[in-house]
Amino acid sequence: MYLTKEEEKIYDGELGWAYQISMRILVKLGDLYGAKSLIPIESAHISGVSYKTINDAPIEFLKALLESGGRSRVKATTNPSGIDYGNPIFMLLPTDLIEKQRMIIDLYKKIGIEDSLTCTPYYIDPPRSGAHLSWAESSAVIYANSILNAWTNREGGPSALASALIGKTPNYGLHRPENRQFSVLVKVEADVKCEADYGALGIYLGNVLGSRIPLISGLPSEEENFLKQMGAAMATSGSVPMFYLKKSKKEPSEIHEVITVENRDIQNAYENLSSALEKPDLVFIGCPHCSLSEIKSIASLLKGRKVKSDIKLWVCTSRLIREKASDYIKIIEASGGQVICDTCAVVTWLKDLGIDTLMTNSAKTAYYAPLTNRVKVIFSALKDCVKIACIE
Template identity: 60%
Template sequence: MHLTAEEEKIYEGEQGWAYQTAMKILVKLGDLFDAEKLIPIESAHVSGVSYKTLGDAPIEFLESLAETGAKAKVASTVNPSGLDYEGIMRSAVPETVKEKQEKIVELYKNMGLKPVLTCTPYYASKPKQGSHLAWAESSAVVYANSVLGSWTNREGGPSALASALIGKTPNHGLHKPENREPNVLVKVETDLKNEVWYGALGIFLGKNLMDKVPVIEGLRYPKEADLKQLSAALASSGMTSVFYPCSRCPKKAENLERLAVDGQILKKAFEDLSTCSEEPDMVFVGCPHCSLNEVRNVARLVQGRKVKENVMFWVCSSRHVKAKAARHIQTIEAAGGKVVSDICAVVTWLKELGVDTLMTNSAKTAFYAPTMNKVKVRLATLKQCVETACHK
């Protein structure tokens, strides 16, 4: 890989150990993927924040980096944590766990990363179309590439952090136009009624496409939330990092290899994502974190109703969206629900809250929660979620 004179100096350690280590990570990854150079990025989004998923392993490393005074060179944000600042989780976990979780967030903050603690950083600051990014949250990666028209590889926590500190990323994969060309045509032969069906489609495609780049035909007027669910689900079950949604097949895609998805395949994909049919302890909406529009939809559905006493009803979103949603939050909380930020059900300590059975409208959560949280899940539409959570 060709390095500029300045990059070379950083690699040799002229700016200290933290920048040197970050540069080494990027150069070695560049070598691994045959990148010829580093390119500047507009922003970095770093995963690896929740102490529940991380454990102790990264704390020492983050400490060593932060100690040097190294700071992010570009706008950088971080993923959800295991604790929320309003304290829903605080009584559920021991003091030592709280300390470690707070430490991790503090270390990122010290390195100049913004503690937005959300998987949807694009609602607070939308990257420019065609901009290069180094993002690590997989649902946001697919969304950025496919919906926002930005260019990012699917980074890991450490490589996104290295990119934040250097302000660059190795030029390979989805940073190159030739790797973004579609190579498979997916024909959806059934009507996708709402966001859950988009999620089920994503899980099915992720499992069947490997890392192919699909044009997905037959999506009629998908809403933003539909494409977000599709993005998150694709990233959960597979390696696809960009897709092209369309209602009718573009000419250039006509000769590609084809994959047909009919109603039956999709129904099975949907059903396979539920592991139980019991009444849930928790009903969870907001994976990925809700947009303002989604919070408003939930508020409309729960207006004037009451959440059952034995059910926790969580709507997860970012602080940024919450700040604009005061009226809707009031409606949801008056019904007995909670609008929670900084965390999500999957990266926090659900078992400690007493949750054994989870209902959600997120295919990504349904895919991960049985293994990551050891809970049983039921996948359902937002409407069904509200119906189940509330008294008749």
């Protein structure tokens, strides 16, 4: 891979170990995927923040980067951690978990990476159309590529961190226009009406598409929240990096495969995502983290109602959205719900918090929670979640 003179100096260690190891990570990645050079990025988004998912190993690496003078050269944000330090319920976790999670967050901050602690960095500072990024959260990657027309590969935590320190990423994959073409036409003939239906659709499509890019037709709504849920689910059951929406009736000539989605496919996805029949301990909303419009919708459903005493209701969002939604937050909290920031049900210790069964409208959570937290799941629409959570 071609390196400029400045990049060669970094590669050879002239700017210190932190930048050298970061450059070598990027060059190794570029060589592996046939990149010819590095390109500048507008921002990086780093996964691998929750102590629950990364454990101890990365802590020493982050310390070494910091001690070697490593600092982010571009705007860089972080994925959710395992704890909301502003909510007393998380102080019930073991002390060592609380302390080590705080250490990880502090190390990232000292390296110059924002403690945004959200999977929706695009609500904080949306990237420009056509901007090159190095993002490591799968739901944010497919959102950026498909909805915002930004350009990013699905990075791992280490490569996104390396890109933050160098300010560049290898020029391969979805940074190349020829790799951003759709190859499959998806015809949605199923009745998809709500955000959970779109999530179920995404789970089905991720399973059948793998990593292929689809052109999707037949969606009755292109509401942002619906597309966010669909995309997050496609990147969960598969590794779909982006999708296109069909805008015209003309059939594209370059398509060689057509996939038709029927009602039974959506129903099967619902059944596969649900593993419980009993009453949930937790009703969880906000994966990916809620937007301002979602918070408003949740508040409107909860206004004048009360959450049952034996069920917890969590609504997860970023601190920025929480600040913007203060009036709606008051309604949610008055009902007995809790608005949680900096974490989510997928990356915290649910069992330690007394959760055995959760109900959610997030297909991504329904897919991952049994694997990451060994809890049972009920997957259903937002209106159903609120109905179950509240006193009749």
